[in-house]
Structure formats: structure tokens, C-alpha cells
Amino acid sequence: MMLAFRRSQGFTLIELLIVMALVGLAVSLVGPSLYSQYQSSNARQERQKFQMLSQYAAKLAFYNRSSLAMDLDGKRVSIRALDGFVKEQEKAAAETEMVGSAVTPLHSESFNSLFFKPQTIEIDGNGNYLTPLVKVRQSEKEYDIALQSISPKTTGNDAD
Secondary structure, eight states, X not given: OOOOOOOOOSOOHHHHHHHHHHHHHHHHHHHHHHHHHHHHHHHHHHHHHHHHHHHHHHHHHHHHTOOEEEXXXXXXXXXXXXXXXXXXXXXXXXXXXXXXXXXXXXXXXXXXXXXXXXXXXEEOTTSOBSSXXXXXEETTEEXXXXXXXXXXXXOGGGXX
């Protein structure tokens, strides 16, 4: 007697369920570590973004020889002029606006994961910070961010 062998046309339901269970197990083991790597990468990126913004403010103060202030409040950082520094675009806008309106910042930036205590950091016309260290809170951790002042690069031949 000859047995007729049936050719397999695909995977059985049991085989598919076993493969799906193995894939789910692998994702549940690897997923949390990938997510924590993602969060730490975003946190580092936000701190770097704040440092770049503070460098921008220092360079703006240095090149315009005017004092600026960085207002830190919660998740927002605003850069505003102190001693009469007004960009040309703002002069034109100020002429068309009503007198006595609120001072608009030169630049404003929001952060998703950084939190600042309300404070003002002043930058003099040489690009130097009067407060060289800022404490920020991020994901239940506190970080100190050192603000680097702008100083003109000099070479050894400048004494002539």
C-alpha cells in the first residue's frame, strides 16, 4: 500500500505563533535599552543646543559691542538687548508699532527636556558672561553647564 504524502503549502499556525512569541521576547528584552539610549541621546542634544544658543548670544554681544541678557524661565530661553542694542529690522518694526509695547526678544528658543530656574544671565559687550555656570534640570538629574566667554583670537605677533 502506498501512502500519499501531502506536500506542505505553507507554515502551520503553531509555527507562526512560536516565531511571533520569539520575536516578541526579543523585542521585550532589547526595547528598554534602546529607548534609554534614545532618551540619553536626546538629553545630550538638548544640552548642546543650549550651549550653542549661549555661544550665539555671546558672539552677538561681542560683534555688536553691546550688552545682552539671556532670560531663562522653565523650558524657554530668550535673548534680549540691554543697553540700546537694536537690530535694523527691529528699528523698522518699532517705527510701525505702537509706543510702549513690550520689548520683543532678539531670539527665543524652547526646550523639550531641559528645565531652567527663572534667572537672567547678562553678557557684556566683550562676550563675557557675568554668570559662567548654569544649573539645569533634565529627567530628574541636575547638570551644570559651563558658559564659555568669547575672546578674540590672538597670535604671538600681536605685540608689534
